[in-house]
Amino acid sequence: MPSSIDLSGRTALVTGGAQGLGEGMARALAAAGASVVIADLRDDQGAAVAAAIGGHFVHLDVTNELSWQAAIAVAVETGGLDIVVNNAGIEISSLILDLEPDDVRRMLEVNVLGTALGIKHAFRAMRPEGPAGQGGVVINVASVAATIAFPAIAGYSATKSAVDRLTRVAAMESGKLGLGVRVNCIYPGLVPTEMGAGLANDMAELGLYPSPTDAVAAVVELTPSGRLGTIEDMADAVVFLASDHAKFVNGVGLPVDGGMGM
Ligand code: NAI
Numbered sequence: 001m002p003s004s005i006d007l008s009g010r011t012a013l014v015t016g017g018a019q020g021l022g023e024g025m026a027r028a029l030a031a032a033g034a035s036v037v038i039a040d041l042r043d044d045q046g047a048a049v050a051a052a053i054g055g056h057f058v059h060l061d062v063t064n065e066l067s068w069q070a071a072i073a074v075a076v077e078t079g080g081l082d083i084v085v086n087n088a089g090i091e092i093s094s095l096i097l098d099l100e101p102d103d104v105r106r107m108l109e110v111n112v113l114g115t116a117l118g119i120k121h122a123f124r125a126m127r128p129e130g131p132a133g134q135g136g137v138v139i140n141v142a143s144v145a146a147t148i149a150f151p152a153i154a155g156y157s158a159t160k161s162a163v164d165r166l167t168r169v170a171a172m173e174s175g176k177l178g179l180g181v182r183v184n185c186i187y188p189g190l191v192p193t194e195m196g197a198g199l200a201n202d203m204a205e206l207g208l209y210p211s212p213t214d215a216v217a218a219v220v221e222l223t224p225s226g227r228l229g230t231i232e233d234m235a236d237a238v239v240f241l242a243s244d245h246a247k248f249v250n251g252v253g254l255p256v257d258g259g260m261g262m
Pocket of ligand 1: 020063091110142187191
C-alpha cells in the first residue's frame with residue numbers, strides 16, 4: 001500500500017503482528033518506511049510476515065517480563081525504538097451467568113498486563129528524541145467494546161476499558177516525567193479476523209443470534225458507515241497516530257468503528 005506518510009528512519013515494534021490487525025498494522029508501518037519488528041507467540045507465521053515486509057521477527061509473550069526485555073533488545077539493536085503498537089489480545093466469549101474465572105484471568109493477563117508491560121518497556125527503551133526531532137509513540141489497541149455494551153463479552157470489555165485507562169495514565173506520566181512519548185489508543189469496531197469471526201460464531205452459539213451472519217448484520221445495523229471495519233481501516237489509523245501528523249494528539253482513545261460506538 002503506498003503511503004503519503006513518511007516513517008523512514010523509525011523503528012516500530014508490533015505485538016500480535018503475526019496475523020489479523022497486527023499483521024495489517026505491521027505491513028502499513030513498513031509501507032510508510034518504518035523498520036518493523038513483529039513480536040508474537042506464533043513463530044512461523046510471524047517470521048513469514050516479517051520476511052514479506054523486510055522486517056524482523058522476535059518471539060514475545062506479552063505477559064512475560066523477560067520476554068519483553070528480549071523483544072525490546074531486538075528492536076533497539078535495529079537502530080533505536082520509536083513506535084510500539086500494543087496490539088496483541090485475546091477474547092474468550094461467555095455470558096456472565098457462565099463466567100469461568102480462568103478465562104477472565106487469562107484475558108486480564110494478556111490484554112491488561114500485556115499492554116501495561118508494553119508501555120513500561122517502551123518508556124524505558126525509547127530515545128527521548130527520535131530521528132525527526134520527535135519522541136516515541138505508543139499506540140494501544142482497545143476496542144469499541146470499551147465504549148459500548150455488547151452481550152457475551154463482559155470480561156473482554158472490562159479488559160479493554162482498562163486498556164483505555166492505562167493509555168490516559170501513561171500519557172499523563174510521560175508528560176510529568178518529561179519522557180516525550182505520546183500514548184494513544186484506538187477502539188476498533190468489529191473486523192472479520194480470526195478473533196472477529198470467532199466472536200460472531202460465539203454469539204450465535206450462545207443463542208444471542210440465530211446465526212453468525214445475523215450477529216454480523218446486527219453490528220452493521222448499529223454502524224452509521226454501514227459496514228464492518230477492515231484491517232486497512234485499523235492500519236491507517238495506527239500509521240496516522242504513529243506519524244508527525246498526530247504530533248499534538250496525546251492521551252486519546254480514537255474510535256475506528258464507522259460510528260458504531262458514538
Ligand atoms: P487475532 O486473534 O487474529 O490475532 C491476535 C494476535 O495476537 C495473534 O497473532 C496471537 O498469536 C497474538 N497473541 C495472543 N496472545 C499473545 C501473547 N500473550 N503474546 C504475544 N502475542 C499474542 O486478533 P485480531 O482480530 O487481529 O485482534 C488484534 C487486536 O485488536 C486485539 O487486541 C483485539 O482485542 C483487538 N480488537 C479486535 C477486533 C476485531 O473485531 N477483530 C475489534 C476490536 C479490537
